[in-house]
Amino acid sequence: AQSVTQPDIHITVSEGASLELRCNYSYGATPYLFWYVQSPGQGLQLLLKYFSGDTLVQGIKGFEAEFKRSQSSFNLRKPSVHWSDAAEYFCAVGAYGNKLVFGAGTILRVKS
Amino acid sequence: DTGVSQNPRHKITKRGQNVTFRCDPISEHNRLYWYRQTLGQGPEFLTYFQNEAQLEKSRLLSDRFSAERPKGSFSTLEIQRTEQGDSAMYLCASSSSGIGPNTEAFFGQGTRLTVV
Numbered sequence: 001a002q003s004v005t006q007p008d009i010h011i012t013v014s015e016g017a018s019l020e021l022r023c024n025y026s027y028g029a030t031p032y033l034f035w036y037v038q039s040p041g042q043g044l045q046l047l048l049k050y051f052s053g054d055t056l057v058q059g060i061k062g063f064e065a066e067f068k069r070s071q072s073s074f075n076l077r078k079p080s081v082h083w084s085d086a087a088e089y090f091c092a093v094g095a096y097g098n099k100l101v102f103g104a105g106t107i108l109r110v111k112s
Numbered sequence: 113d114t115g116v117s118q119n120p121r122h123k124i125t126k127r128g129q130n131v132t133f134r135c136d137p138i139s140e141h142n143r144l145y146w147y148r149q150t151l152g153q154g155p156e157f158l159t160y161f162q163n164e165a166q167l168e169k170s171r172l173l174s175d176r177f178s179a180e181r182p183k184g185s186f187s188t189l190e191i192q193r194t195e196q197g198d199s200a201m202y203l204c205a206s207s208s209s210g211i212g213p214n215t216e217a218f219f220g221q222g223t224r225l226t227v228v
Contacts, residue, residue, distance in 0.1 A: 004154075032211065036219075043116070043203065043219035044155070051213040090154050094211045098168065099145065102154030 002027045002093050006103035013081050014111045021076040021106050023091030032094040033074040035065055038105075039087045047089075050074065061085070086110045116220035118204050124226045125194055132190045133223045137206030144187050145217060146179055148172065149201040161187060194227045201225075 003026045013019050025031055032051050036044040048059025055067040065076045074091060088107050092100040117136040125131050137144050142163050147155035158177070159169045163184035173179075176194075181187040191198055201224050205217040 009152075041221065043221045044205075045219075046216050049213075049216070092154070098210065099157035099160060099170075100147075100155075100211070100217065101157070104152065104154050 002031075002101045004091050004093050004101055004103035006089075006091055006106050008106045009104070010107045010109065012109040012111060015083050016080050019076075019078045019081045019085070019108070021089050021091075021108070023074045023076065023103060024072050025074060025091070025093045026072065027093050031074075033065075033067060034092040034094065034100065035059065035063070035074075035076050036090045036092060036102075037061075037087050038090065044090065047076070081108075081110055083110045083112060116204055116206050116218050118202075118220035118223050120223060121221065122224050122226075124228060127196060127227055128193055130190065130192045131194060131225065132188055133202055133225075135187045135189070135204030135206075135220060137186070137204070138208075138218055141206035141208050141218075142184065143207045143209065143217075144181055145205040145207075146187070146189055147203040147205065149203055149222070150199075155203055158189075191225075194225075196227045199225055199227045 005024045034049045035047040038044050047063045048057050050057045050067045057065050063078050088105045090102050090105045092102045094100045119134045145160040146158040149155040159179050161181040176192045179189045201222040203222045205219045207217045209215050
């Protein structure tokens with residue numbers, strides 16, 4: 001069965017510092033991978049997705065993620081964090097055409 | 113088009129009561145998904161529709177839960193005889209087709225249910 005692990009429940013970074021959020025997945029075939037962001041009281045917004053091809057994926061708001069098949073990982077990165085990036089981030093794996101399986105999320109706090 | 117709309121945004125109900133939530137997807141999106149999100153967890157899949165056909169149901173969807181999508185437009189999720197364990201955020205999403213390289217699932221803001 002598909003599963004997603006986000007090892008860090010909370011992460012705190014200083015504004016302007018770099019960020020990496022970890023995601024590990026379990027899936028038998030080639031995975032379709034996603035990162036979503038959720039601000040308080042808001043729905044989920046797609047940051048980026050990986051289906052095939054280049055393993056470094058660029059997304060919105062300056063985020064990128066790298067797919068590493070050997071490590072079953074899809075970590076999210078941003079070179080310089082802004083206070084407005086404070087939110088909860090979810091990694092998800094999807095089977096083509098059907099549901100998404102989400103991780104438990106990582107709450108990002110940004111120190112000024 | 114303003115995106116996926118969910119109503120109500122908040123619902124407080126007494127245990128044992130029935131509740132119904134509504135989701136209006138983005139126009140012409142033929143796929144509609146329901147997820148449940150409890151505190152400290154990521155969203156969990158409940159069910160999805162392609163047009164009016166309900167194609168998959170999670171085992172999380174007990175007999176007290178029923179979802180419909182008449183005419184393939186809006187959808188309703190009803191919970192009968194609510195229990196405190198039903199307290200959660202219920203999220204709806206829609207997409208133009210199955211999730212793929214050129215499609216995306218758009219999420220609504222959710223309905224937060226509190227059972228007291």
